[in-house]
Amino acid sequence: MGILGPREAAAGSHGCELPDDFRQMDVGPFVGNLTFYHFNMIVSGICTAIVLVLIFGLMARHALRMSNPQEQLKIMRIINLIPAYQILSYASICFPNAYVYLQGFTEVFQGIALYSFLMLMCDFMAPTDQGKVEFFSSLEIKEQWRPKRTRNGLKFLKVVWWSVLQYTLIAWGAAITQVATQAVHVYCLSSMAPHFSHIWISVATSLSTGVAVNAIVQFYVNMKGYMAEHRPLLKLLAFKLIVGVIFLEKIIFMILSGTGVLKRVKSLTYIDIAMGLPTMVICVQMVPLALFVCYTYRTQPYEISNNAPRTLRPREYQALGDDADEALMSGFTKRYQGGWLGLHAWAVYLSPLTLFIDVREAYVMIHKARAAQKAHFKEQVPVQMDTPMERYDSPEGA
Template sequence: MGLLSPRQTGLGSYGCPLPDRIENAGGGPFVGNLSFYQFNMIVSGACTAIVLFLTLGLMGRHAMRMSNPKEQIKIMRIVNMIPSYQVLSFISICVPNSYIYLQGVTEVFQAIALYAFLMLLCDFLAPTDQGKVEFFSSLETKRQWQPKKKRNGLVFLSLTWWSVLQYPIITWIAAVAQVVTQLLHRYCLGSTAPHFAHVWITAATSLSTSVAINAIIQFYTNMKGYMKEHHPLTKLLAFKLIVGLVILEKILFLILEGVNVLHRNEILTYVDVMMGLPEMIICVQMVPLCFLVLYAYRTKPYEISNAPRTVALRPQEYQAVESDGDKDTLMSGFQKRYQGGWMGLNAWAAYLNPLGLLLDVISAHRMISKARALQKAQM
């Protein structure tokens, strides 16, 4: 009923309960003469326009007011998770057959944002690699499962870094595997049978997500006292609400489908229930969450009064200082200049360059490896 197009009346390949090509047709009037599918596209489209306007505006302001590239490029990668979620969800609503192919991509954007968030917290603690080595070398942290025992700070940093880094790697592999298995008719979104890839890919990404988020929470718990002036709790809350709500809703919909509370009827098609409604909720809830992100990652701490927006001749090292109320300030030993270039084009180029993220990962790996090797040599 509404799930299959007129030309597709059978099941999918290899016994999958979903057809190989999913289309949303049928369904009775939901509001006036509009079906739920049409109503969903209108509401989700309006929410998508609002979210894109707000988030791209915030990213654009960071690009044009880029006084601290190391931190602000990471902030742009974090904020990018919202418009990415929004656009991919809206496309999945409009073109249901794309849903399976795009779900893995949303996880990749989420994983990149989580890694950028960890690196941003590290920059808050110490802006340079040498500073990070010195800071974590002198630090001892509690073990998660054995609070009475201590762990060296560099070991803690290395463990956290690897725990978070595996997330974008696993999700990227899972996204590719999801597309390939779907093309081979071996994914099957509507089945948890072990001979289909859906259950295994879901289990792998769920485990990877749990490990990464747990590592971030442990890192924040141990480090929050060293970066109060950066308001890390607000930034963590903005990030966690987005990820947490999406995960919670996925679990809730699985339960509701399992107990047959959600099912197709005269108004809702199977596609509406399984894909349209969950994606619509994501699109709508991103609007209020945008405002929390706008506040948590605002540009005010990076703004420089009366500074020409030109490219600096050499990198600047900024150090955060205690703020009085909302008067966040930054100080530097060099002349302060915005480094995003005309209209922030240089900043956008650096943000969009995939090699930039890869080089950041390589640099962090070298820094941690050298620090641990030096520490072992001294011991």
């Protein structure tokens, strides 16, 4: 980024090779009369503007055409991952001193998107809590590492749910820890030494990400047949491309920097290589990814047609009796629920309390269902054990 103060004036603390403060310095031009820092700001700024128009435009269409809040609010949280990455990356380019403080929070938005994706897939199969309990209770799922053994679908859901939620929680903790340790100069982005927190935060988030992504993949593999009409593979691919490509690029840049392939030249400073180039790549690649996401999560399935007097599956809009899961309803009118200009939808989406309530309700649902399932199983055990005793005593009674 064309930014790095003289070493003697900005030496790092506690042995970190990065300076504590990045300052403007004169370097050779990168394109024309522009340094790489200014060239990066222009290119990344244009890409950021394109991405924000595309994604916020898509979110606005969902807010205006919110016929199914339960699913569409989750979609808004999922696709918010792209502008979150874009804004934080561009801010890091413009203000390099903020890079370490901001980058940890990309993991937070990624965790929220991953959790929302899991719950969206659950909604595709059963939109109500009672429906989810009944659906998953009826399934037997093969265990990942022991395919000859199976476990009940409700237990499978509980394991997957916790595996994904833990990533969101660890991401929050890691982001806060990263900010705190950077503030006291014991983070050190450029070092993997054990006395700096960088390596420990990286290991924790990498392991946590691996557990969460594996859980999502296993969930999709076992459940894809129940939600084929929702094209879950495209939605999963759109999400995994964002996460996977960025993760792969981090590894590639780490290898290139470690092997000396990327090194300081006249027009590139150390900070350009360590921060500027990777963030510019992220900003540029988000443009095609945003186009793909706009296609995958488009509003067409939720748009209300005035030409259809009868509708199948009104369960998203009106509770049905216990004796029917689906029904054809004549004279039933669906309506958009986003409010004037979609403001109500935006207010619900932006409220952190809404996300907290969703997580709490999912926990209560799974916990109560598993407790009831275990109680039912315990009630069945004595009956099965009494049967041989009755057979043994019967001849003696005769």
